[in-house]
Amino acid sequence: MDPIIFLFxxxxxxxxxxxxxxxYRVMKYAQMPAHLRWELYPLPHDEGKSYLEETDWSTKxxxxxxxxxxxxxxxxxxxxxxxxxxxxxYWVVLYMWHVGFYLIxxxxxxxxxxxxxxxxxxxxxxxxxxxxxxILYYLTLVVGVAGFGLGCLGSIGVMIKRLAxxxxxxxxxxxxxxxxxxYFFVFLSGLIAWAVYDPTFALYxxxxxxVFTFNVVSVDAALVAHAVLFAMxxxxxxxTQAMHYATxxxxxxxxxxxxxxxxxxxxxxxxxxxxxxxxVTWSAPHIxxxxxxxxxxTSDVESEVKKE
Amino acid sequence: MSKKKVxxxxxxxxxxxxxxxxxxxxxxxxYPLTEDGLKPIKSLTEDQRCRYECSLDGIxxxxxxxxxxxxxxxxxxxxxLEGLKKLLSQENNWTFLQPLMLSLKYCAKCQTCNxxxxxxxxxxxxxxxxxxxxxxxxxxxxxxxxxxEGIFDRLSGDDFELNWTTLARLIESAHRCxxxxxxxxxxxxxxxxxxxxxxxxxxxxxxxGIAAPELHEKGSVQQLKVGSSTGMNPAALAxxxxxxxxxxxxxxxxxxxxxxxxxxxxxLLIHNAGEYLSWPExxxxxxxxxxxxxxxxxxxxxxxxxxxVNYGLWYDDFQLARVVLKHAQTAKELGVKKIMVGxxxxxxxxxxxxxxxxxxxxxxxxxxxxxxxxxxxxxxxKLKLDPQKNNFPVTLHDPCNMVRLMGIxxxxxxxxxxxxxxxxxxxxxxxxxxxxxxxxxxxIMQGMNFPDWKMAIxxxxxxxxxxxxxxxxxxPDIKKLLSAPCSxxxxxxxxxxxxxxxxxxxxxxxxxxxxxIVNAMVDMKQPYLDLDELTA
Numbered sequence: 001m002d003p004i005i006f007l008f009x010x011x012x013x014x015x016x017x018x019x020x021x022x023x024y025r026v027m028k029y030a031q032m033p034a035h036l037r038w039e040l041y042p043l044p045h046d047e048g049k050s051y052l053e054e055t056d057w058s059t060k061x062x063x064x065x066x067x068x069x070x071x072x073x074x075x076x077x078x079x080x081x082x083x084x085x086x087x088x089x090y091w092v093v094l095y096m097w098h099v100g101f102y103l104i105x106x107x108x109x110x111x112x113x114x115x116x117x118x119x120x121x122x123x124x125x126x127x128x129x130x131x132x133x134x135i136l137y138y139l140t141l142v143v144g145v146a147g148f149g150l151g152c153l154g155s156i157g158v159m160i161k162r163l164a165x166x167x168x169x170x171x172x173x174x175x176x177x178x179x180x181x182x183y184f185f186v187f188l189s190g191l192i193a194w195a196v197y198d199p200t201f202a203l204y205x206x207x208x209x210x211v212f213t214f215n216v217v218s219v220d221a222a223l224v225a226h227a228v229l230f231a232m233x234x235x236x237x238x239x240t241q242a243m244h245y246a247t248x249x250x251x252x253x254x255x256x257x258x259x260x261x262x263x264x265x266x267x268x269x270x271x272x273x274x275x276x277x278x279x280v281t282w283s284a285p286h287i288x289x290x291x292x293x294x295x296x297x298t299s300d301v302e303s304e305v306k307k308e
Numbered sequence: 309m310s311k312k313k314v315x316x317x318x319x320x321x322x323x324x325x326x327x328x329x330x331x332x333x334x335x336x337x338x339y340p341l342t343e344d345g346l347k348p349i350k351s352l353t354e355d356q357r358c359r360y361e362c363s364l365d366g367i368x369x370x371x372x373x374x375x376x377x378x379x380x381x382x383x384x385x386x387x388x389l390e391g392l393k394k395l396l397s398q399e400n401n402w403t404f405l406q407p408l409m410l411s412l413k414y415c416a417k418c419q420t421c422n423x424x425x426x427x428x429x430x431x432x433x434x435x436x437x438x439x440x441x442x443x444x445x446x447x448x449x450x451x452x453x454x455x456x457e458g459i460f461d462r463l464s465g466d467d468f469e470l471n472w473t474t475l476a477r478l479i480e481s482a483h484r485c486x487x488x489x490x491x492x493x494x495x496x497x498x499x500x501x502x503x504x505x506x507x508x509x510x511x512x513x514x515x516x517g518i519a520a521p522e523l524h525e526k527g528s529v530q531q532l533k534v535g536s537s538t539g540m541n542p543a544a545l546a547x548x549x550x551x552x553x554x555x556x557x558x559x560x561x562x563x564x565x566x567x568x569x570x571x572x573x574x575x576l577l578i579h580n581a582g583e584y585l586s587w588p589e590x591x592x593x594x595x596x597x598x599x600x601x602x603x604x605x606x607x608x609x610x611x612x613x614x615x616x617v618n619y620g621l622w623y624d625d626f627q628l629a630r631v632v633l634k635h636a637q638t639a640k641e642l643g644v645k646k647i648m649v650g651x652x653x654x655x656x657x658x659x660x661x662x663x664x665x666x667x668x669x670x671x672x673x674x675x676x677x678x679x680x681x682x683x684x685x686x687x688x689x690k691l692k693l694d695p696q697k698n699n700f701p702v703t704l705h706d707p708c709n710m711v712r713l714m715g716i717x718x719x720x721x722x723x724x725x726x727x728x729x730x731x732x733x734x735x736x737x738x739x740x741x742x743x744x745x746x747x748x749x750x751x752i753m754q755g756m757n758f759p760d761w762k763m764a765i766x767x768x769x770x771x772x773x774x775x776x777x778x779x780x781x782x783x784p785d786i787k788k789l790l791s792a793p794c795s796x797x798x799x800x801x802x803x804x805x806x807x808x809x810x811x812x813x814x815x816x817x818x819x820x821x822x823x824x825i826v827n828a829m830v831d832m833k834q835p836y837l838d839l840d841e842l843t844a
Contacts, residue, residue, distance in 0.1 A: 032409070033402040036625075037661050038503065040492055041715040041739045050715025052660065055681050056646075058674040082496040087420040094418070170313065170435075171417040171444060175460040239458075244414040244497050251414070251498025255407045259715075262664045264672050272665050275402045282394060283387065284517035286529070287626055293402075297629035297666065 002216045007227060011211050014231035021238040022246060029250045034271045039259045044068035046259070058261065069257055073249065090168075093157030100151025100187060101242075107147050107190075108230070110140040111201060115208035124205055140201055145194060151187030155180050179240060186233045189226035197222045314435035316444045317468035319477050324357075325366050326436060326477060329761075333432035335768055337808075338775050340782065344808050345768070350760040360756070361476035364436060368756040369483035370520045372476065381472035384516060388475055389453055391515025395507055396454070403625050403665075407500060408507050412447055415440065415499045421491035426742045426769035427484060437765075439491035439501035442481040445474070446504055482508040483520065486747030486766055487622060488708040493739070505748075509623040519623050522753045527619040528627040532634070536581040536615035537752075545614050548584045549607070552592040561833050564599045569642065570606035576644040577605045577678070578635060578659075580652035580795035581615035583820075587798065590651060593822040593836065594678070600829070601685040606642060613638035616655035617795075621662060622748045632663035636671040646674040648681065651820045653707030653794035654747075661714055677710065679719035679793070679821075686723050686825060693828040695727045700788055700839065702728040702824070703777040705770070705801070706741035707794035715739070720793055720821050727828045730788075734777035742769045744792070746800025762800065763807040771804055775814060784815035787839040793821035817842030 042048060045064045051057045076082055080098065083091040114124045114136055122130070124137050159180035162168045197220050198204055207227060210217035219227075237243075262268045276294040283289055288296050314327065329349050337345035352362055362368040375381045394400035395408070421439050422428055428437045435441065448468050451457065485505035492500035513519040521527075531537040540548075549566050556564050567573065577598075583590045598605055608614055612634035620628025639647045649656045660675045667673070685691060704724055710716045717738050724731050736742070744751070745767025753762075778788050792798045801818045810816040819842060827836040 029406065029410070032406040033398055034665065035406050036403045036663075036665050038404070038407050038500070039661070039713070039715075040489055040500075041712055041717075043715065046715065048717075050717070052677060052714050053680055053716050053719055055676065055684060056674070057676065057680075058646075076496065080496065082494075083418070083420065086494050086496075087418060090418055090420070166313070167419045167422065168417070170315065171419065171440060173460065174464040175458075176417070178460065241414055241416060244416065247410055247414050248496075248498055250406065251410045255410065255500075256492075256498050262668070262672065264669070268665070269668050269672070273668050276666075276668070278399045278402065280400050282400060282514040282626075283390070284514050286517065286524075286624075287514060296626050298633060299630075 004210065004216055004219065005214065007224065008211045008214055010231045011227060014234035018234040018237055022243065025238075025243055026246050029247060029254075033275055034268060035255075037258065038255055040256045043257045043259060044072045045257060050259070058263065069253065073252055077245075090161060090165075093154055093161050095154075096150045097154025097158050097183075100147055100149075100154045103143050103147025104151055104187065104190065104230075107140065107144040110136060110143060111205050111208050112212075114140060114205040115212055118205065118209045119212060125202070126200070137200075140205075144190065144201055148187050148191035148194065152184060152191060155184035155187060159184075175240075179236075182236065183233070186226075186229045189222070189229045193222040193226045314441075316441070316448055317466055319436075319445050319481075320467075320469040320471055320474040322471075322473045323363065325363050327365050327434060329365055329367070329431070329434070329765075331764060333434075334764060335430045335432060335772070337768070337772055338779065340813050341771065341775060341808055344813075347764065347807075349764050350757040352757055356756055361480065363473065364477040364480040365434075365484075367480070367484075367758060367761045369750075369753060369758045369761070370479055370518070371755045372479065372518060374476075375472060385470060385472055385475060387516050388511060389449075389470070391511040392450065393454060394515065395511050396450070401507075401510075404503065404507060404510075407503055411443070411499045411501070411503055412450065414497050415443065415447070416497055417444075418496075420496065421494050421499075421501060424490045424494040426488070426490070426745070427486065427766050430768035431765050436481060437484055439485065442478060442485070442508065443499075443501045443504040445478055445481070446508060449474075478508060479512050479518065481505075482512075483748075483750075483753075484766075486708075486743045486745060486750055488743035488747050489712060490708075490740075490743070493712065506622065510625065513624040514626065520749060520753055520755075522755070523619045523623050523749045524627070527617075527749070527752070528624070528631060531612055531615055531617065531619075532627075532630055535611035537617050537619065538581045538585055538615070540581050540585065540615070542609045542611065542614070545581075545584065545609055548588060552588050552595060555588070556592050556596055559832065559834055559836060560596060562596075562599070564595055566595045567606040568609050572643050573604050573606035574645045575603065575605035575648045576613075576639045576642055576646070577607055577648045577650060578613060578616040578655070579607075579650035580617050580655055582617070582795045582799065583650065583652075586802075587795075587820065589823060589836070590795075590820045593820070593826040594650060596826050596829070597682065597685060597691065597822060601688070601690045603681070603685075605648070606644070608638045608642065610634075610638040610641075616649050616652050616659065618655055618658035618663075619749060621654055621658040628658060628662065629666045632659055632666060633671065635659060636667050636673055639673045640670055644673070646676055648676050648678050650678050651793045651795060651822065653709035654796055656707075656716070657709035657713050677714070677716050677719075679716055679723075682822065682825065683719040683723055686726065691825070692830040693727060693825070694830045695729050695828055697828045697830075697832075697835065698728040698824055698837075699730060700728075701730045701732065701778055701781050701786065702789050702791060703732050703734050703774065704737070704821075705734070705744060705774075705790055705792040705794075705797055706737055706739075707792070707797050708741065708743050708747055710794065711741055712739045720791075723821065724791060724824060727824050732777055734773045742773055744770045744794075744797040744800045745804070746796055751796040751799040751803075759803065763804060767800055767804045770801070771808055771810070774810070774816060778814065778816060782814050784811075784813060784843075787815050787817070787843045789837070789839070789842060790816060790818040791821050791824060792818050811843045815843050817844075
């Protein structure tokens with residue numbers, strides 16, 4: 001078997017691994033039990049007017065503009081405007097770094113689309129007369145180069161910032177620095193592969209054509225190096241905090257902006273009744289270990305002081 | 309103050325004291341408090357240092373006795389780890405599991421939150437008061453002792469250890485955070501270091517039975533047994549209600565019967581019992597306003613239900629639930645349409661929001677803040693009000709629990725803007741306000757040298773804000789008031805004003821919010837707010 005087949009398998013395995021682990025974790029967070037309310041104002045969806053500022057709020061319709069929440073989070077994902085507002089010096093390098101990630105992922109998506117188009121018979125090149133193909137061709141080029149370049153600058157920038165800033169380096173771990181260096185090489189390998197061997201990303205598209213079809217294609221060492229490093233990057237990401245792209249959604253929508261009241265007869269109430277029926281095993285003297293949450297909460301205080 | 313670089317692992321290294329506080333390092337205060345801000349923080353006595361755990365910063369908040377033996381230390385460390393596992397389990401901690409996990413796992417360590425913390429900033433940026441410091445310690449414990457170390461941890465040679473020193477400092481550290489959650493508000497990732505402090509307190513309370521005595525034995529336990537955390541029993545309440553009726557008659561000339569245990573009333577009004585004892589003019593003002601506006605309400609004399617406080621909010625989910633269930637039970641028995649919370653921020657949060665998912669079925673009785681109704685009354689024309697009676701400088705303190713954590717921002721403002729011609733905001737205000745420094749129970753925690761710490765550090769930012777807000781009229785000859793619509797905040801502010809002598813030096817006094825409404829009522833025989841007395 002041609003050794004490149006192993007590389008194809010590695011690429012597929014890395015995608016499946018990251019998709020699997022991320023899906024598992026997202027499901028894990030999504031399935032966590034309803035919690036007590038812990039919202040934090042301002043909430044975009046109430047447009048500066050909490051329903052708790054009204055009399056008889058429980059009998060009134062609540063105005064909830066979910067679009068405001070979505071726009072806030074999308075704007076933050078795209079611009080990091082909260083960092084821009086509160087921590088400008090950090091934002092400069094952080095933003096470059098993350099745009100590098102966004103673009104490198106988008107780049108691989110575009111390359112994959114290009115490869116699929118090739119399977120369908122399209123010729124992805126600057127000479128194509130198809131406007132869609134031309135857009136794909138140039139977009140891949142711009143996104144790839146910008147992604148590799150910004151990623152390199154961002155990785156180095158974030159590392160320097162963390163080393164130079166006393167507040168940041170006090171809390172940095174060895175893994176943080178390993179990540180910066182590793183990501184730098186992932187980006188750099190892509191940049192070198194483009195600059196030296198593959199100025200139109202035609203070879204990389206060809207490689208992805210092989211990944212999809214398992215047809216043997218010829219690739220040079222620089223491209224192999226980038227493909228391997230990118231696969232390693234996908235394997236490595238789930239062991240880092242990069243999952244915060246997805247968990248941030250829960251942190252905002254399920255906690256920080258979750259002001260949904262528990263109304264009588266609601267679905268939330270049913271879920272809560274089940275949770276209140278769970279047995280607790282806390283051991284402090286004022287808690288009756290082995291009883292349900294509701295039983296402990298409704299027990300008389302005189303009977304609570306037990307044990308010891 | 310020690311400005312040395314304090315690493316996370318340092319918390320586990322035994323020493324007499326991890327950091328030393330020096331008042332010269334604290335955030336400067338504005339004129340005329342420039343010198344007062346440098347008062348030294350009281351040290352513990354030798355006897356106290358020998359008996360109590362205070363090796364974090366030489367301050368003793370929890371008043372935890374040192375273990376008598378090595379075995380006892382080990383037993384507590386083991387129990388803490390057991391508790392931590394329960395904290396991370398669905399069965400034992402469904403109440404906060406999702407928010408906790410999100411905060412534990414996804415901090416980017418960017419330190420953006422640090423400057424939002426009034427304690428950290430006011431302390432002169434003391435390392436151990438960073439909002440991220442205690443969170444990192446907890447993460448390290450979980451990582452090393454529950455999740456298991458990875459290759460990077462082994463390579464880094466980290467010498468962090470979970471021992472009794474770590475835990476003794478950690479519980480004190482959890483009591484250097486007022487749970488104001490200003491740090492969480494600034495976190496782009498949605499990480500909440502305030503919640504981590506809260507959950508740390510919970511492990512100690514719910515697993516080891518260790519909590520600040522003012523919050524537990526003298527707080528929620530006393531409330532559940534005697535009726536109020538103040539120790540006030542129903543007979544004392546009856547006396548105070550009678551006293552308030554007499555006072556009202558003297559000041560207004562009106563004979564008002566304050567309704568108690570009135571079945572079928574629309575509203576069960578619950579005040580923080582501290583108001584009855586320390587500021588009876590506040591519940592009396594409610595009585596005057598509600599009587600004049602024809603509100604069908606009642607107070608309760610049932611155990612627990614004449615005291616809105618719920619200290620469980622700060623350290624123990626079960627104590628929180630026990631208290632709120634008593635409140636709801638009373639409301640159900642009286643047949644009221646809703647429960648209304650008086651001027652008490654944490655009671656607002658505990659009763660209206662946090663307990664929302666503890667009360668189900670018939671116990672899920674509507675619960676509201678007093679401010680929307682007060683606003684309706686003020687703007688309804690039911691009361692004849694003359695704003696000129698409040699024509700002196702006034703500013704407003706935003707209680708964190710009510711404002712940042714519930715979004716009740718405007719009703720109290722609209723009232724004060726309408727009734728106080730010289731109203732001015734402090735900076736920042738609204739949801740970005742600073743805590744009074746008495747949050748999370750600090751206002752009532754009076755052990756050893758902790759009050760000194762509260763005055764010098766946790767309340768420092770609020771003092772600065774108040775003095776800054778009145779800087780253009782700072783002369784003590786110009787009398788002015790801070791409106792603090794929260795009983796616990798008022799307790800802290802009372803102590804702060806005494807400590808910094810804001811009355812004699814700046815002519816600043818404090819009161820609640822409803823007092824301004826009554827003071828503006830045209831049919832009052834005499835001013836309800838005595839500025840000379842309030843600013844003395």
